[in-house]
Amino acid sequence: METTATPRIRLEDIEKELLQEATKGKEIEEFRPGDTVRVYMRMIEGDKEKIHPFEGVVIAVKGAGIRRTITVRKVIHGYGVERIFPLYSPNLVKLQVLRRGKVRRAKLYYLRGKKGKAAKIKERK
Amino acid sequence: MVGLIGRKIGMSQLFRETGEVVPVTVIEAGPCPVIDIRTKEKHGYRAVVLGFGVKKSPNKPYAGIFQRIKKIRPDAPDIPPTQVLREIRDFNGDVKIGDFVDVSIFKPGMKVDVTGYTKGRGFAGVMKRYGFAGGPDSHGSKFHRRPGSIGTSKTPGRVLKGKRMPGRYGCDKQTVLGLEVVKVDKERNLLFVKGSVPGPRGGYLIIRSHKGGEGDGG
Numbered sequence: 001m002e003t004t005a006t007p008r009i010r011l012e013d014i015e016k017e018l019l020q021e022a023t024k025g026k027e028i029e030e031f032r033p034g035d036t037v038r039v040y041m042r043m044i045e046g047d048k049e050k051i052h053p054f055e056g057v058v059i060a061v062k063g064a065g066i067r068r069t070i071t072v073r074k075v076i077h078g079y080g081v082e083r084i085f086p087l088y089s090p091n092l093v094k095l096q097v098l099r100r101g102k103v104r105r106a107k108l109y110y111l112r113g114k115k116g117k118a119a120k121i122k123e124r125k
Numbered sequence: 126m127v128g129l130i131g132r133k134i135g136m137s138q139l140f141r142e143t144g145e146v147v148p149v150t151v152i153e154a155g156p157c158p159v160i161d162i163r164t165k166e167k168h169g170y171r172a173v174v175l176g177f178g179v180k181k182s183p184n185k186p187y188a189g190i191f192q193r194i195k196k197i198r199p200d201a202p203d204i205p206p207t208q209v210l211r212e213i214r215d216f217n218g219d220v221k222i223g224d225f226v227d228v229s230i231f232k233p234g235m236k237v238d239v240t241g242y243t244k245g246r247g248f249a250g251v252m253k254r255y256g257f258a259g260g261p262d263s264h265g266s267k268f269h270r271r272p273g274s275i276g277t278s279k280t281p282g283r284v285l286k287g288k289r290m291p292g293r294y295g296c297d298k299q300t301v302l303g304l305e306v307v308k309v310d311k312e313r314n315l316l317f318v319k320g321s322v323p324g325p326r327g328g329y330l331i332i333r334s335h336k337g338g339e340g341d342g343g
Contacts, residue, residue, distance in 0.1 A: 090142060
């Protein structure tokens with residue numbers, strides 16, 4: 001072992017590697033805010049393990065690298081439900097894009113106040 | 126007690142197998158050469174002197190400390206003068222001058238205490254420095270971030286010693302106790318410790334086994 005001056009270790013490089021490890025063997029389709037996606041989350045109930053899909057519109061993407069999270073919104077029986085997923089969680093098995101939406105902003109929080117037709121997002125071709 | 130000298134790289138996050146997110150500080154720790162050993166007989170206490178980093182232009186007296194290693198142990202590897210020297214008191218384990226201590230002394234799940242110097246905040250007011258409430262911002266108030274009264278009048282006619290007032294804040298030695306080691310990367314000498322740690326990125330730290338925890342005693 002030596003004490004020679006090691007090249008400076010950068011946090012960015014470490015995070016990049018963590019990200020690579022985290023994405024290994026995972027199917028995450030490319031997506032944008034406004035897209036309708038299905039997220040497959042591994043859930044542990046007692047000693048059983050099941051994969052639970054959640055379907056909805058991506059209304060926000062936050063964070064960079066391994067810290068990235070997405071907020072997915074859907075309306076169930078008239079109630080708006082939002083879930084925040086850490087994109088690179090080991091429990092997130094798969095992310096599928098069902099429909100590509102055409103939107104003009106990065107955060108779609110305005111959808112929260114809209115109902116029915118007003119909450120519709122045009123399809124992106 | 127076992128310990129190492131390290132450098133703070135920054136904060137990130139890791140996932141546990143359960144998917145739980147763990148906020149971590151990444152520390153580049155060691156390998157630290159043992160420069161000297163303090164003994165009960167000679168110095169009155171037990172400790173090892175560890176080095177870390179490489180000093181660019183050491184002066185002669187400082188360089189001499191490192192040349193001494195070769196004299197005591199001719200088989201020791203070349204150790205260039207290190208940037209920092211720190212003593213770790215009551216070091217466990219059989220180390221000799223010229224040995225290297227690295228991150229493998231820590232295992233995931235172990236608790237550690239991390240010592241560093243907090244970020245300097247310059248001349249700070251009483252709200253930042255001591256958490257005083259200050260006054261209202263609006264409603265005609267002209268009393269915003271001031272400390273208020275600092276004492277009584279004729280009796281005692283002076284300000285009490287230790288009265289908390291504005292002044293230099295930060296750059297203080299601080300130890301965070303009982304942080305969990307989440308991951309150890311032996312190849313690159315990295316330590317992933319749960320939670321935050323004093324000081325700026327690139328600041329030097331001392332990482333010791335937690336008092337009373339695993340690796341302590343002796």
